[in-house]
Amino acid sequence: MGVGLEDSxxxxxxxxxxxxxxxxxxxxxHSPRGRITAVKLDVDSQGFDTCMFCRRCELACPSGVEYARxxxxxxxxxxxxxxxxxxxxxxxxxxxxxxxxKSLNSGLIQRVRLSLRDPQEPLEYREESPEVILFPGCLTxxxxxxxxxxxxxxxxxxxxxxxxxxxxCGLAHRSEGQVERAQELVRRLTNVKGGTLVSLSSNCTxxxxxxxxxxxxxxxxxxxxxxxxxxxxxxxxxxxxHANMIGLGKATREVLRKLGVNLxxxxxxxxxxxxxxxYFLFHPQIAENxxxxxxxxxxxxxxxxxxxxxxxxxxxxxxxxxQVVHLADLLAQTVTKSLE
Amino acid sequence: xxxxxxxxxxxxxxxxxxxGKERKLYAYDGFTxxxxxxxxxxxxxxxxxxVKVIRLLLERGVKFIVRGSGxxxxxxxxxxxxxxxxxxxxxxxxxSLEGYEMEVxxxxxNVMVTKNAPPHLFYAPDPSSYVVSSIGGNISHDSxxxxxxxxxxxxxxVISLRVVLSNGEVEDLSYGxxxxxxxIFVGSEGTLGIILRVRLRLYPRPxxxxxxxxxxPDVRSAGEAVVGIFKRGVIPSALxxxxxxxxxxxxxxxxxxxxxxxxxxxxxxLDGDEEEVEEQEExxxxxxxxxxxxxxSVADEGKVWNARKGAFPxxxxxxxxxxxxxxxxxxxxxxxxxxxxxxxxxRRGVFIANVFHAGDGNLHPLIPYDPSSPESLFRAIQxxxxxxxxxxxxxxxxxxxxxxxxxxxxxxxxxxGEAEMRVMRRIKDSFDPRGLMNPCxxxxxxxxxxxxxxxxxxxx
Numbered sequence: 135m136g137v138g139l140e141d142s143x144x145x146x147x148x149x150x151x152x153x154x155x156x157x158x159x160x161x162x163x164h165s166p167r168g169r170i171t172a173v174k175l176d177v178d179s180q181g182f183d184t185c186m187f188c189r190r191c192e193l194a195c196p197s198g199v200e201y202a203r204x205x206x207x208x209x210x211x212x213x214x215x216x217x218x219x220x221x222x223x224x225x226x227x228x229x230x231x232x233x234x235x236k237s238l239n240s241g242l243i244q245r246v247r248l249s250l251r252d253p254q255e256p257l258e259y260r261e262e263s264p265e266v267i268l269f270p271g272c273l274t275x276x277x278x279x280x281x282x283x284x285x286x287x288x289x290x291x292x293x294x295x296x297x298x299x300x301x302x303c304g305l306a307h308r309s310e311g312q313v314e315r316a317q318e319l320v321r322r323l324t325n326v327k328g329g330t331l332v333s334l335s336s337n338c339t340x341x342x343x344x345x346x347x348x349x350x351x352x353x354x355x356x357x358x359x360x361x362x363x364x365x366x367x368x369x370x371x372x373x374x375x376h377a378n379m380i381g382l383g384k385a386t387r388e389v390l391r392k393l394g395v396n397l398x399x400x401x402x403x404x405x406x407x408x409x410x411x412x413y414f415l416f417h418p419q420i421a422e423n424x425x426x427x428x429x430x431x432x433x434x435x436x437x438x439x440x441x442x443x444x445x446x447x448x449x450x451x452x453x454x455x456x457q458v459v460h461l462a463d464l465l466a467q468t469v470t471k472s473l474e
Numbered sequence: 475x476x477x478x479x480x481x482x483x484x485x486x487x488x489x490x491x492x493x494g495k496e497r498k499l500y501a502y503d504g505f506t507x508x509x510x511x512x513x514x515x516x517x518x519x520x521x522x523x524x525v526k527v528i529r530l531l532l533e534r535g536v537k538f539i540v541r542g543s544g545x546x547x548x549x550x551x552x553x554x555x556x557x558x559x560x561x562x563x564x565x566x567x568x569x570s571l572e573g574y575e576m577e578v579x580x581x582x583x584n585v586m587v588t589k590n591a592p593p594h595l596f597y598a599p600d601p602s603s604y605v606v607s608s609i610g611g612n613i614s615h616d617s618x619x620x621x622x623x624x625x626x627x628x629x630x631x632v633i634s635l636r637v638v639l640s641n642g643e644v645e646d647l648s649y650g651x652x653x654x655x656x657x658i659f660v661g662s663e664g665t666l667g668i669i670l671r672v673r674l675r676l677y678p679r680p681x682x683x684x685x686x687x688x689x690x691p692d693v694r695s696a697g698e699a700v701v702g703i704f705k706r707g708v709i710p711s712a713l714x715x716x717x718x719x720x721x722x723x724x725x726x727x728x729x730x731x732x733x734x735x736x737x738x739x740x741x742x743x744l745d746g747d748e749e750e751v752e753e754q755e756e757x758x759x760x761x762x763x764x765x766x767x768x769x770x771s772v773a774d775e776g777k778v779w780n781a782r783k784g785a786f787p788x789x790x791x792x793x794x795x796x797x798x799x800x801x802x803x804x805x806x807x808x809x810x811x812x813x814x815x816x817x818x819x820x821r822r823g824v825f826i827a828n829v830f831h832a833g834d835g836n837l838h839p840l841i842p843y844d845p846s847s848p849e850s851l852f853r854a855i856q857x858x859x860x861x862x863x864x865x866x867x868x869x870x871x872x873x874x875x876x877x878x879x880x881x882x883x884x885x886x887x888x889x890x891g892e893a894e895m896r897v898m899r900r901i902k903d904s905f906d907p908r909g910l911m912n913p914c915x916x917x918x919x920x921x922x923x924x925x926x927x928x929x930x931x932x933x934x
Binding site: 141142143144145146147148150151160161162163167168171172175177178179180181194195196197198199 | 490492495496498499500501502503504506515517543544545561563564566581583585603605606607727728729784786787788789790791794795796845
């Protein structure tokens, strides 16, 4: 079963405490080192499936082990996950299915609906020769239509022509081991032309950029647009895991600094939120333990208002009782004010 | 009678007993040259469960190994004889914090002790694996770290222990005058009893900490600087050395810190009051000039320290496996021993990188080998043998902080001699008359079953 990359692991264990599923189980089975050892020793371990694919272990690894490439090769997506991922590729269809799903007796759809209580119709918006192609990301378009509207409002207020492109970047597929499908999806985005591709979901930004797509994160793009906007709030920032890998937290903080926000840092802002994409639907107990640990870190910051630039993180953080906002939501406030 | 596995599951709950092929994930720790095969793995979730598990194993006469985070560099938790692994990683609570003392479970990671301490205090012993290695494991290996030179090894930071003895009794041990029961547990590698709870000593954080870095044309002159610093009365809070090979490896890894290609780098940390540190710095500067060193100014000091701390696993960029020794030698012998180490490397045809605690003469020659080639491992072991012998020849000891485990068993006899070994075996026998606790480790006494264990345990 070896995938040819696991041999660079020296078994030092430096990844253990960086891994959310190890931290809550403290079992080698649910640790990056254990998963790599399982690949090495050809053990079909349940740990392959319990990985949240946050890749914090890669940042902690002194030997540069390419964990993501190892784990995605040995994970096998279940039919349930394949179905869910293919729905995400078509956000409008997903919205219809979820709406209809109110009366459906599918266990999965019921679970999805528990976290996504109010699925919304993805926003369609097109302009001729757009300067910005706004890519909400599949889950953002379904769960946070308001954030897409807010982003649009801000960009329009800056006098830009915008088109919204609904779809999926393939990160969900990749994390479940559907590597080829993920590549197909991301390749489509490589060919997007006629405007700057701006991504509203920061983990998608990271995935796209790693796959060679010319894309700017919303935070990076708006940095160049900010003027006298001010937001008087005290808040803390959560760094979505993949976004953190390419250092997007810097741009997010830079935007907040320019807005004059009082930023109170939480402990380990990049610690996994517990969503793990759709992970929390399949491993509710581990996910709940990770969410609770994350919530503790946020509570200790003393603020209830959290900036999250990625939708699955936002969902579970709201689920934990926090007030969650995207940068676009904050920026839209400044537009309303100037109109008043 | 209920099957052992079933009984263990009843105590700790279904998910916390690992059997089947998954148990192999506990086949080795930070020492990967020997692959063990645990019969079962059990992960109790609290003290009560741990005591029940241990009592059950003792009752049934089952051999077992207590394991923390599994980062031992000497293979002290490798189940070479099919033992049951009792993992205490879930016993990671902070029980209390009072004055300069913190009571914790053995599974807590070293780094979490300082994280949980008030800002004016810190936990001093910091092995390079401190982000992950457990306090229970640190105690069992008497682990050191960069701050040993001033604050002592783990030994100096343990106030009391709660242990389970081989009769199943739970005892609280603390220091007393005369034949004190506590010290013998520190460094006993789980061969005498099971550590359940620990009271640790915290130190006040010094007002000032200053890092100095100095480059040298060769390891000999760097070694002379180390001796000189102490001779002039400065006790640095850390004094580390990296040689050309280890700098090269680190600069190829994630820990690259922009260290120039030089014969040796000294990393020096001074702590205390501002005035005291100023004075120490002046003296150190004098020593550096006298020994041919030059101060290196760096943009990011943290990066250079991380380069040092990550140097072992950074070896992964050039080789997936390595042996690392940790013999201590008197400081004055450092220049001589380092030169001999490089001669040994040449003679044996191996690559050796030195990155170590120079301040307390604790060598760490890293010897990479190719795990798919037994011959390459054999050469690495042969080189290790020569290095340890050289260390003993100049008045050193076989292990400073990584423990004996399965890696250094044969050096025990070489260092201690037969009479001392007999005394130690008698002590082991009185604590563990049936030999159930971590057999084969520390004092050896097992027949090698594989070629590699034969190379490690027997002289040729």
